[in-house]
Amino acid sequence: MQYEIKKFKDGQVAAKIIENGNIHIKIRGNSYEGLFEAAAAKEAWDAENAINKSAIAELTIYCLIGQRSDRRFNKGESFDLKLICNFINSMKFDKVYILHPHSPISLALINNSEKISHFSFVEDAFNKIGNPILVSPDAGAYKTTHEIAEKLNADLVPSNKVRVNGAPEISIQGDVKGKPCLIIDDLADGGRTFKFLAEALKLQGAIKVFLYVTHAQFNYGFEELKETIDHVYCTNSYKNIDDEFVTQFKLKGIE
Numbered sequence: 001m002q003y004e005i006k007k008f009k010d011g012q013v014a015a016k017i018i019e020n021g022n023i024h025i026k027i028r029g030n031s032y033e034g035l036f037e038a039a040a041a042k043e044a045w046d047a048e049n050a051i052n053k054s055a056i057a058e059l060t061i062y063c064l065i066g067q068r069s070d071r072r073f074n075k076g077e078s079f080d081l082k083l084i085c086n087f088i089n090s091m092k093f094d095k096v097y098i099l100h101p102h103s104p105i106s107l108a109l110i111n112n113s114e115k116i117s118h119f120s121f122v123e124d125a126f127n128k129i130g131n132p133i134l135v136s137p138d139a140g141a142y143k144t145t146h147e148i149a150e151k152l153n154a155d156l157v158p159s160n161k162v163r164v165n166g167a168p169e170i171s172i173q174g175d176v177k178g179k180p181c182l183i184i185d186d187l188a189d190g191g192r193t194f195k196f197l198a199e200a201l202k203l204q205g206a207i208k209v210f211l212y213v214t215h216a217q218f219n220y221g222f223e224e225l226k227e228t229i230d231h232v233y234c235t236n237s238y239k240n241i242d243d244e245f246v247t248q249f250k251l252k253g254i255e
């Protein structure tokens with residue numbers, strides 16, 4: 001570690017640089033406190049490197065807080081992602097890497113940003129399962145999953161939530177009979193989307209249904225998922241999960 005974080009009893013965070021030169025700060029970034037820790041480290045680094053103009057400062061954010069709030073949803077409400085990205089921009093990093101952002105809006109709002117792809121994690125899950133059909137759960141996930149399917153030479157079945165006579169229904173646009181399926185998406189908040197999709201896939205003959213999400217939040221409904229999903233693959237971008245139902249790919253630089 002190139003810096004240390006100290007926390008005061010009142011909640012204040014402070015940083016101390018312990019190694020000079022280039023810095024690469026890697027954080028979950030899934031809390032306001034985490035972002036403030038990075039800001040404190042960058043402020044301390046800036047002061048140390050005031051005359052070393054060639055040193056580079058990079059930030060990796062694995063699970064950007066507020067990434068789904070990528071617009072002002074209703075009049076009078078705050079545009080949270082814009083606020084968060086403005087704060088990140090105020091740190092003035094030379095490069096900011098974001099792992100599998102929910103939408104391209106985060107990348108557009110953050111200066112000098114670059115996406116880290118989730119491809120290698122999906123590839124790992126794909127190989128462990130043994131050639132499953134890839135399933136994109138909604139229009140938002142279709143484009144990136146299509147790119148991954150091309151690279152893996154895998155079959156892709158798009159699915160969507162549609163309204164039939166006003167009631168939500170899952171439509172699966174392909175044949176999954178007798179095949180294992182791997183649903184791929186960016187994040188699971190509760191996972192209801194995936195629980196019902198897995199049920200629908202099994203009703204159409206899928207033999208097993210696996211789930212890959214980069215950001216495994218599971219803020220609620222985790223146990224319910226086990227009813228229809230056979231196994232979950234994810235990273236530890238949001239939190240560490242210790243459960244034999246889950247295989248977690250560990251990211252560098254976070255504990």
Ligand SMILES: O=P(O)(O)OC[C@H]1O[C@@H](O)[C@H](O)[C@@H]1O
Binds near residue numbers: 068102138185187
């Ligand atoms: O079903 P839960 O986990 O609540 O929500 C996850 C879904 O909601 C979307 O924003 C995500 O991209 C994902 O498709």
